[in-house]
Amino acid sequence: MRLDVLTSGIWQTNSTIVSAGSACVVIDPAYFPRELDAIAGRVAELGWGEAVVFTHGHWDHVMGHRVCPDAPVHLNHLLASAIERGEPRAAKYLDDAREFDSRWYVPRPEGHRWPAHVQPVAEGALELGGIAMRALELPGHSPDGLGLVIEDVLLVGDYLSPCEIPFVEDAAAYRDTLIRLLAVLPTVREVIPGHGPRLTRAEAIEIGRADLAYLDRLLEARDDAAALAVPWPRATEVVGMAEHHRENCALQKAVRDRARGPGA
Numbered sequence: 001m002r003l004d005v006l007t008s009g010i011w012q013t014n015s016t017i018v019s020a021g022s023a024c025v026v027i028d029p030a031y032f033p034r035e036l037d038a039i040a041g042r043v044a045e046l047g048w049g050e051a052v053v054f055t056h057g058h059w060d061h062v063m064g065h066r067v068c069p070d071a072p073v074h075l076n077h078l079l080a081s082a083i084e085r086g087e088p089r090a091a092k093y094l095d096d097a098r099e100f101d102s103r104w105y106v107p108r109p110e111g112h113r114w115p116a117h118v119q120p121v122a123e124g125a126l127e128l129g130g131i132a133m134r135a136l137e138l139p140g141h142s143p144d145g146l147g148l149v150i151e152d153v154l155l156v157g158d159y160l161s162p163c164e165i166p167f168v169e170d171a172a173a174y175r176d177t178l179i180r181l182l183a184v185l186p187t188v189r190e191v192i193p194g195h196g197p198r199l200t201r202a203e204a205i206e207i208g209r210a211d212l213a214y215l216d217r218l219l220e221a222r223d224d225a226a227a228l229a230v231p232w233p234r235a236t237e238v239v240g241m242a243e244h245h246r247e248n249c250a251l252q253k254a255v256r257d258r259a260r261g262p263g264a
Contacts, residue, residue, distance in 0.1 A: 001018060001019070001020050001131060001150065001151055002017075002018070002019045002020070002046070003016060003017070003018055003153065003192075004016070004017040004019070004042055004046075005017075005192060005198060006035070006038060006039055006042065008030045008031045008032065008035050008060075009031075009032060009035070010030070010031050010032070010060060011060065011163070011164075011195050012163055012195050012196050012197075013028070013030040013031055013060055013061070013194065013195055014028065014030075014192055014193065014194060014195065014196075015027070015028055015029045015030050015035075015039050015064065016028065016155060016192055017039070017042060017043060017046065018129075018131055018150055019046045019047065019129075020129060020130050020131045021047065021130065022046065022047025022048060023047060023048065023050040023129030023130055023131070024043045024046050024047055024048065024049050024050055024068075024129065025049075025050055025051045025052070025053060025128045025129050025131060026039065026043065026049060026051075026052045026053070026064075026067055026068055026071075027052075027053045027054075027055065027148065027155055028053070028054060028055050028061040028062075028064075028157070028194060029052065029063075029064025029065065029067045029068075030060055030061060030063065030064050031060055031063060031064065032106060033106070033107060033108065036063075036064045036066065036067050039064065039067045040066075040067040040068075043067060043068065048068075049067065049068025049070070049071045050068075050071060050128060050129030050130075051068070051071050051072055051073075051074055051119075051128040051129055052064075052065050052067070052068050052071050052072070052073045052074070052115070053073070053074045053075070053121075053128070053146070053148065054073060054074075054075040054076075054079070054146070055145065055146050055147065055148075055155065055156070055157030055158070055194060056076065056079070056141065056142045056144050056145045056146060056157050056158065057075070057076075057079045057082070057089070057090065057093045057142060057144050058093060058096075058142060058158070059093050059094070059096040059097035059100065060097075060100075061157070061158075061194065062093060062097070062114075063097050063108070063112070065115040066110055071117075072115075072117040072118070072119045073115040073117060073118055073119065074118075074119045074120075074121050074126075074128065075118060075119070075120065075121060075144070075146065076120070076121060076122075076137065076144040076145065076146045077120035077121060077122045078143055078144045079144035080118050080119070080120035080121075081120070082144070083114045083118060084118075090114070094112045094113065094114070095112075097112050098112045121135050121146060122135070122137070123135060123136065123137045126148075131150065132150075133148050133149060133150040134148070134149040135147070135148060136148070136149065136180070136184070138156065138157065138159060138177045138180070138181070139170060139173040139174075139176075139177060140159075140168065140169065140170050140171070140172075140173040140174025140175070140176070140177045140178075141157070141158045141159060141166070141167055141168065141169060141174060141177075142158075142169055143169070143170070143173075145157055145158070145159075145177070147159075147181075149184065149187075149188065152187075152188050152189040152190065153188060153189065153190045153191070153192065154181075154184060154185070154188045154190070154191045154192070154204075155191075155192045156181065156191060156192070156193055156194070157193075157194045158193075158194040158195065159177065159178070159181060159193065159194075159208075159211075160181065160191055160193050160199065160204050160207045160208055160211070161193045161194065161195045161196045161207075162193070162196045162197065162199065162203070162207060162234065163195050163196040163235060163238070164195060164196075164234075164235050164238065164241065164244070165211075165214065165232045165233055165234065165235055165241055165244060165245060165248075166211050166214065166215065166233075166248070167244055167247075167248075168215070168218075168247075168248045168251060169251070171215055171218060171219055171248070171251060171252060171255065172219075174215060175212065175215045175216070175219070178208055178211055178212045178215065179212065181204075181208055182205065182208045182209065182212070185201055185204050185205050185208065186201070186205075188201055189201060191203075191204040207233070207234075210233035210234065211233055213233070214230065214231075214232065214233045217230040218230055218248060218249065218252050219252065221249075221252060224249065224253055227248075227249040227252055227253065228245075228246070228249050230245075230249075232245055
């Protein structure tokens with residue numbers, strides 16, 4: 001097995017090409033047209049594109065399926081269902097990409113659409129292009145998260161990033177995913193996050209523990225002020241992280257309000 005990781009100019013988004021022989025599986029091809037051309041070119045150098053995999057449905061991870069135009073795209077079964085049913089979540093993912101491209105003048109002649117050939121993936125064993133892997137359902141950042149264990153390498157999508165704090169949609173699910181990842185990490189050698197440099201097992205464990213401590217403190221916060229005062233696990237110098245922390249706190253406020261009930 002060979003791993004090629006190409007990193008986008010936006011948010012250090014990683015696109016991974018896993019190849020065995022001449023068959024290539026491309027995971028999260030991203031993002032700008034010239035970068036997608038480079039990914040397609042590398043696949044052509046290695047052989048051919050057997051499959052594409054999305055780790056989740058967020059727009060910065062799903063616009064590159066044209067790099068393997070004839071290959072099926074494998075994704076979390078919840079995302080596949082959302083696409084098939086035309087659910088608002090699936091539409092929003094594309095709308096977010098459309099908005100970003102419009103704002104920053106990014107040409108996308110093929111438009112903003114889901115791939116024609118979608119294959120739903122659930123938890124368990126998977127074989128693509130002759131490459132054996134194990135799929136992990138990883139909710140919390142989004143409900144449709146998907147991780148892959150390929151030999152001794154773990155690809156985790158938007159978890160365990162050294163570049164950012166957790167971007168949380170469901171704090172309880174995110175916490176459960178971190179606990180699960182911390183159990184899996186001792187069995188692998190390397191981790192490829194969705195954003196940022198490749199990690200050793202020890203580096204990934206350190207990030208996972210820090211993120212779990214951050215989430216635990218958010219979940220334990222009794223009011224807005226306590227939640228806002230929770231220190232971030234990293235990326236304190238990154239513009240935009242304060243906004244994401246406030247969004248995480250607002251999510252927890254909604255959870256607290258529901259738990260207290262009407263009129264509390």
